[in-house]
Amino acid sequence: MLQQHFSDPLKLKTKKIIFEDVFIAHDSGTLEQLKELSSKRRMIEESINERSSITMAVAREMSGGSTLQCEQDLQKLEKYLPLLENFIHQVNMVSDSSRMLQWTSELRISWSSALTSSSFFSFLGQKFFQIDSLLFELSMMLFLNGALLREWAFELLSKDLVQSATLFRRAAGVYHYLANEVLPSLQPALPPERPPEVTSSVCSIVSLICLAEAQAVITMKSEEKGNTQSLLAKLHYGVVQLLDEATVILHSVTEDRKDISARFVEFISFSKVIHELRSNVYRAESLKADGQIGVAIGALRKALLTAQINLQGNESWRLVLNQEADKLTRMLEKYEHENDFVWHDKIPAQYESPISEGTRIVKFIPYHPQRWERALSFIM
Numbered sequence: 001m002l003q004q005h006f007s008d009p010l011k012l013k014t015k016k017i018i019f020e021d022v023f024i025a026h027d028s029g030t031l032e033q034l035k036e037l038s039s040k041r042r043m044i045e046e047s048i049n050e051r052s053s054i055t056m057a058v059a060r061e062m063s064g065g066s067t068l069q070c071e072q073d074l075q076k077l078e079k080y081l082p083l084l085e086n087f088i089h090q091v092n093m094v095s096d097s098s099r100m101l102q103w104t105s106e107l108r109i110s111w112s113s114a115l116t117s118s119s120f121f122s123f124l125g126q127k128f129f130q131i132d133s134l135l136f137e138l139s140m141m142l143f144l145n146g147a148l149l150r151e152w153a154f155e156l157l158s159k160d161l162v163q164s165a166t167l168f169r170r171a172a173g174v175y176h177y178l179a180n181e182v183l184p185s186l187q188p189a190l191p192p193e194r195p196p197e198v199t200s201s202v203c204s205i206v207s208l209i210c211l212a213e214a215q216a217v218i219t220m221k222s223e224e225k226g227n228t229q230s231l232l233a234k235l236h237y238g239v240v241q242l243l244d245e246a247t248v249i250l251h252s253v254t255e256d257r258k259d260i261s262a263r264f265v266e267f268i269s270f271s272k273v274i275h276e277l278r279s280n281v282y283r284a285e286s287l288k289a290d291g292q293i294g295v296a297i298g299a300l301r302k303a304l305l306t307a308q309i310n311l312q313g314n315e316s317w318r319l320v321l322n323q324e325a326d327k328l329t330r331m332l333e334k335y336e337h338e339n340d341f342v343w344h345d346k347i348p349a350q351y352e353s354p355i356s357e358g359t360r361i362v363k364f365i366p367y368h369p370q371r372w373e374r375a376l377s378f379i380m
Contacts, residue, residue, distance in 0.1 A: 047073050048144070084137065089371060183199065218362060229282040230282070239275040298348040
């Protein structure tokens with residue numbers, strides 16, 4: 001799952017917003033806070049739109065020495081989100097005002113999507129979705145926050161597996177919060193044409209993907225420690241179970257919406273098959289060690305059939321899947337040869353093979369929003 005990085009959730013773009021040009025401040029303090037809100041957002045805009053004029057050296061200094069773009073952007077979000085949370089809170093206090101609704105509309109909050117099949121470039125440029133709700137802005141920023149945490153987790157894979165797993169769990173917590181605490185309130189404001197990122201079901205799927213990735217990292221750590229084949233088989237199958245949950249939700253989503261990215265769908269399927277294969281390899285080793293080589297051969301045959309059915313989609317993913325299938329094939333041939341000449345153990349039919357068992361040991365780390373409480377006053 002982690003050999004091929006699926007970075008699409010990070011590929012969001014947005015259009016410029018200047019809060020003080022739309023919302024009329026009643027006093028200088030409110031005006032300064034609106035300008036600060038715009039300034040903090042502009043830093044994020046320029047970074048994700050790849051239009052920043054800041055040099056790498058300056059960016060590193062501003063971020064306290066970090067050389068990772070994702071970590072630098074997370075620091076920018078950490079400064080913007082509490083201001084945005086407070087702004088939304090203050091606006092909601094006078095939400096009945098028609099003037100406030102008009103100003104929100106004039107902001108023209110626009111974001112592209114990273115998970116829709118219809119977000120490709122056209123002669124008019126990238127497709128943007130405009131939704132006149134401050135919760136749309138909050139939702140997309142939180143989605144970006146989760147994507148950046150996930151990207152940072154990938155960056156740390158070769159350096160610190162424990163920290164990497166923690167970041168995946170934090171990302172899962174952000175998406176869980178988004179799906180369950182923010183997006184239900186946004187639904188009444190959503191038009192029929194909307195990005196998948198602002199639907200609770202899609203965010204629940206991404207949360208499960210992050211959990212599966214966290215479990216995959218922990219499984220890698222367990223492999224380094226030399227844990228038993230039986231445990232490793234169960235840990236890999238725990239990843240499969242998490243992705244099974246995501247797949248069930250995905251099927252309900254694609255029945256209603258036909259614009260979900262094919263790469264997104266393929267990634268979930270690919271990741272599930274990879275870990276199912278790895279689980280069966282460890283499971284076969286464990287069964288053979290227990291003197292059940294026939295059952296081990298049955299499990300390997302079933303796993304190989306699953307791999308052959310799923311050899312499609314992205315070329316780089318197919319390459320990884322082929323490598324795993326080749327490893328499994330060599331193992332199967334070795335076991336069959338040993339069984340023919342030594343053990344003569346009965347090989348069960350596929351439907352007779354025992355059901356795989358999974359062990360899930362990861363939970364998301366809850367996301368707790370921060371709000372800088374500052375009073376705002378507007379001329380109504």
